[in-house]
Amino acid sequence: MIPNFKAHPWHGISAGEDAPNVVNVFVEIVPSDTIKYEVDKETGYLKVDRPQKFSNIIPALYGFVPRTYCHNEVMKLAVEAGADDVTMGDHDPLDICVLSSHNIHAGGLLMEAIPIGGFKMIDGGEADDKIVAVMINDHAFGHFRDISELPEAEVKRLMHYFLTYKNLPDEPAKCRIHEVYGAEHARKVIKASQVDYSEKFGG
Numbered sequence: 001m002i003p004n005f006k007a008h009p010w011h012g013i014s015a016g017e018d019a020p021n022v023v024n025v026f027v028e029i030v031p032s033d034t035i036k037y038e039v040d041k042e043t044g045y046l047k048v049d050r051p052q053k054f055s056n057i058i059p060a061l062y063g064f065v066p067r068t069y070c071h072n073e074v075m076k077l078a079v080e081a082g083a084d085d086v087t088m089g090d091h092d093p094l095d096i097c098v099l100s101s102h103n104i105h106a107g108g109l110l111m112e113a114i115p116i117g118g119f120k121m122i123d124g125g126e127a128d129d130k131i132v133a134v135m136i137n138d139h140a141f142g143h144f145r146d147i148s149e150l151p152e153a154e155v156k157r158l159m160h161y162f163l164t165y166k167n168l169p170d171e172p173a174k175c176r177i178h179e180v181y182g183a184e185h186a187r188k189v190i191k192a193s194q195v196d197y198s199e200k201f202g203g
Contacts, residue, residue, distance in 0.1 A: 006044070007044075008044040009026040009039055009044050009066060009110070010026070010039060010041065010044065010064070010066055010067070010093055011066070011067065011201065012044075012066075013026065013066040013067070013110065014066060014067060015065050015066055015067050015068060015190070015194060016065075016112065019065070019190060019194070020115060020186070020187040020190035020191055020194075021114070021115075021187065022112055022113070022114055022136060023065050023096070023112070023113060023114075023115060023133070023190065024065065024066055024110060024111075024112060025061075025063050025064070025065060025096055025098055025110070025111050025112070025113045025133065026039065026063045026064055026065075026066055026109075026110055027061045027062070027063040027098070027104070027107045027108070027109050027110070027111060028046060028062060028063040028064070028107045028108075029058050029061070029062040029063070029107055030058075030061055030062075030104050030105060030106060030107055031057060031058055031059060031060065031061070032057075032105060033057070033058070033107070034051065034057070035048055035049075035050075035051055036048075036049040036050050036051070037049060037107055039064070046107060046108050056161060056164055056165040057161075058097070058161055058165075059157045059158060059161055060097040060098055060099050060100075060132075060158060061097065061098040061099075061100060061104060061107075061111075061135075062095070062096075062097045062098075063095075063096060063098075063107065064092070064093035064094055064095055064096060065093060065094045065096055065131070065190060065193070066093070067093075067194065067197050067203075068093050068094035068190065068193035068194055068196070068197050069089070069091070069092070069093060069094075069193055069196040069197040069200050069201070070089035070090050070091065070092055070093070070094055070127060070128070070129065070193055070196060071088065071089040071091060071196040071199070071200060072088075072089065072196060072199075073089075073192035073193070073195045073196045073199075074089040074094075074127050074129060074189060074192045074193050074196055075087070075088055075089045075127045076192070077120075077127070077185075077188060077189060077192055078120055078122065078127040078129075078178065081120055081178060081179055082178070083120065083122055083127070083178045085122065085125055086122055086125060086126065086127050087125045087126070088125070088126055088127070089126060089127045089128075089196065090123065090126040090127065090128045091126075092128075093193075093197075094129065094131060094189070094190065094193040095128070095129065095130050095131065096113065096115070096130070096131040096132075096133055097130060097131070097132055097133070097158060098111065098113045098133045098134065098135050099132070099133070099134050099135065099138070099141040099144075099150075099154070100134070100135040100138045100140075100141060101138055101139055101140035101141060102135070102138065111135060111136075112135075112136045113133035113134060113135055113136060114133055114134050114136055114142075114145070115131050115132070115133045115183060115186040115187060115190060116132055116133060116134055116144050116145055116146050116147050116149075116150070116182070116183050116186065117131075117132045117146060117147025117148070117180065117181055117182045117183055117185075117186050118130055118131040118132050118147070118180075118181055118185070118186045118189060119132070119158070119159065119162060119177045119179075119180055119181075120177065120178040120179045120180075120181060121162055121175055121176070121177050121178070122175065122176050122177075122178055123166075123174065123175045124174065124175075128175070129189050129193075130158075130162055131186050131189065131190065132147055132155075132158065132186070145183060146182045146183045147180065147181075147182055147183070148182055155180065159177055159180070162175060162177065163175060163176070163177060
């Protein structure tokens with residue numbers, strides 16, 4: 001009998017049959033989490049990364065797109081956008097936050113989402129894009145197709161989180177958002193991260 005092993009969430013699951021238009025998302029963190037979890041790259045299990053600092057609670061579901069990797073191609077897009085201080089990608093799978101009106105109480109799950117834009121975040125000289133997406137068929141957010149259609153307050157909440165989540169109150173900013181981009185560029189970033197994945201891991 002052949003053992004039925006659980007697929008590794010980064011390497012064993014596809015980015016989605018219709019990626020980059022609709023992508024699979026492995027959710028690591030939900031808005032109620034006061035601990036930052038992330039997938040252990042070796043085992044595929046969720047592990048504790050660090051406690052969230054102060055009131056920095058992610059205002060969306062947060063995880064990554066399987067079989068993506070941020071390296072040279074993702075870095076090139078940042079440089080082309082004018083981020084001349086970028087020297088590399090962050091060597092992680094592509095981050096994505098998913099807007100939903102539903103209360104999901106724990107991470108470690110897989111869902112489909114529609115990318116509508118993103119933030120070109122620069123973290124210590126590394127391209128660390130954050131894709132913004134909506135849960136497919138979500139009653140409140142599922143009809144949005146571009147970040148420009150979102151309420152401004154929703155976009156600013158997400159930006160504030162990413163600009164402050166690594167900082168103590170008296171520390172200078174560690175990250176910056178070079179630009180906010182729409183759905184078309186988000187799809188380019190996803191495709192670039194898939195190319196980076198293929199070059200790093202094959203397949």
